[in-house]
Amino acid sequence: MPELPEVxxxxxxxxxxxEGRRLTRVETRRADLRRPFPPDLRQRMTGATIIGFxxxxxxxxxxxxxxDVMIFHLGMSGRWRIDPGEIGAHDHLVxxxxxxxxxxxxxxxxxxxxxxxxxxxxxxxPAFKALGPEPxxxxxxxxxxxxxxxxxxxxxxxMLLDQRIVAGLGNIYVCEALHMTGIAPGMMAGRISxxxxxxxxxxxxxxxxxxxxxxxxxxxxxxxxxxxxGYFAKQWLVYGRExxxxxxxxxxARRVDGGRSTFYCPKCQK
DNA sequence: CCGACAACCTGACGGC
DNA sequence: TGCCGTCAGGTTGTCG
Numbered sequence: 010m011p012e013l014p015e016v017x018x019x020x021x022x023x024x025x026x027x028e029g030r031r032l033t034r035v036e037t038r039r040a041d042l043r044r045p046f047p048p049d050l051r052q053r054m055t056g057a058t059i060i061g062f063x064x065x066x067x068x069x070x071x072x073x074x075x076x077d078v079m080i081f082h083l084g085m086s087g088r089w090r091i092d093p094g095e096i097g098a099h100d101h102l103v104x105x106x107x108x109x110x111x112x113x114x115x116x117x118x119x120x121x122x123x124x125x126x127x128x129x130x131x132x133x134x135p136a137f138k139a140l141g142p143e144p145x146x147x148x149x150x151x152x153x154x155x156x157x158x159x160x161x162x163x164x165x166x167x168m169l170l171d172q173r174i175v176a177g178l179g180n181i182y183v184c185e186a187l188h189m190t191g192i193a194p195g196m197m198a199g200r201i202s203x204x205x206x207x208x209x210x211x212x213x214x215x216x217x218x219x220x221x222x223x224x225x226x227x228x229x230x231x232x233x234x235x236x237x238x239g240y241f242a243k244q245w246l247v248y249g250r251e252x253x254x255x256x257x258x259x260x261x262a263r264r265v266d267g268g269r270s271t272f273y274c275p276k277c278q279k
Numbered sequence: 280c281c282g283a284c285a286a287c288c289t290g291a292c293g294g295c
Numbered sequence: 296t297g298c299c300g301t302c303a304g305g306t307t308g309t310c311g
Contacts, residue, residue, distance in 0.1 A: 012304060043287070043306080067305075085304055086289075099289085118288045120305060136306090163281060172306090179304055268284065270302085 011083035013067060013144065013177030014220035019089055020062050020069045026091055026110040027059040027071065034105035042101060042116060043084060047125040053077055054104075054125070066140050066176035070131075078128050082136075084120025089113065140176040144213050149175060151207035158198040158206070165201060166194035166271060169213075178213065181248045182220070184272045186212040188247045193278045194271045219244070247272040 011019070035054040037046045047053075054073065061072030071079040081087075090113045096103060100113035102123060114123070126134050141157070142148035157174050158165075168174050169183045178186075187194050189212035192205060201209075223244065246256070250272060251263035259276025 015304080082305080084288095084306085116288095117290065118303090118305095120287065122306095161280085167282080170305095181304065267282065269305095 011067060011085075011087060012179035012182055012220075013064075014182070014217055016064050016067050016069050016083060016177075017221050018224055019083070020064050022091070023069070023071070023089060023112065024062050026106065026108075026112060027104075028062070029058065029060065030106035030108055030110070031056065031058045032104055033107050034103065036103045038096070038101050038103065042119045043082075043122045044124075046102070046123055050079075050123065050125055054079065065137055066143070066172055067179070068136065072128060076128050078126055078131055080122075080124045080126065080134065080136075081114065082122045084116055084118060084122070086118040087114065087116035087121035090115050139173045141172060141174045142176065144175050144177055144217055149210060149213070151203055151210050154206045154210060155203050158201070161199040162197050164195045164266065165192060165198045165209075166266060168198040175213070177217075180269055181245065182213070182216050184248045185216045185245055188273060188278060189216060191278055193275075194266070194273050247274060 032054055033056075035051045037050065040046065053075065054077070057073035057075045057077065059071055060074050061070070061078075063070035063072070063078075067082060069081045069083075071081075073079070090097075090100065092111050093100065093113050093115075096113060097115065099115045099117040101116055101119070102114040104112040106112075114121070124134065131137065142153065154175075158168055161168060166183055166187065169178050169186070170180065172178075184194070186209060190205065190209045192201065192209060247261050250261045253261050255261055255274035255277060257274060257277035259274045261272055262275050264271050264273075
């Protein structure tokens with residue numbers, strides 16, 4: 010899944026088959042994912058033309074010429090399959106365009122979601138109201154982070170995973186960014202110097218940009234929207250590398266925080 | 280405020 | 296071959 014770079018890559022991949030195309034078929038194959046599909050999804054999307062594409066945090070956005078925005082979240086295992094040929098058991102939403110292109114939202118674990126809101130109400134969408142700044146936008150900077158983390162005693166890792174602080178980071182890229190900056194994941198967030206926060210912001214930007222550049226994730230069941238496996242050489246320095254040697258000469262360790270694996274190097278992350 | 284934990288689901292993998 | 300335990304990118308809520 011899908012952290013920010015994978016969602017970004019997905020949205021970019023949806024553009025060619027969908028941009029300017031009218032939907033001739035909108036079919037839900039079951040009633041719900043994490044939440045029920047909007048009951049009027051089919052009625053509002055069928056016949057509509059897709060005119061806009063976007064992303065907010067880990068949510069992908071498809072805008073129609075009727076003033077609606079379909080908001081999808083890929084959860085842990087979601088991906089779009091383009092022209093899949095056959096509809097599979099986990100293809101829960103199927104779109105077809107006036108050109109005969111087929112797009113299937115496949116999500117085995119069903120932690121994802123699909124919502125439909127009026128574009129003018131987008132900012133009021135509950136999941137968007139409390140989101141922090143986009144990490145690739147200028148609103149995220151050392152000054153913002155210093156203010157947001159001031160006085161916080163929670164770990165920096167927990168804070169970076171909190172979508173209200175920064176929107177779109179997940180377990181992998183938080184581990185990677187902290188490693189790149191040499192900050193221990195358990196460090197109290199409010200005690201990190203401004204200088205290190207500046208460097209952390211740079212690392213976050215760099216790791217996300219590199220992942221988008223690489224075409225998204227390299228995780229085992231992630232597929233690019235065209236259905237090709239987006240499986241390239243892993244470039245993570247710590248994630249999933251427990252026991253391997255760090256380039257500083259130390260060894261990558263793994264521990265569990267809040268039920269989630271944290272990969273880090275105890276030697277170069279202090 | 281904070282950390283821990285469970286719940287929501289299926290699939291992949293390793294060990295035996 | 297198969298069975299069983301463990302683990303997985305996220306979000307949301309509860310508990311102490």
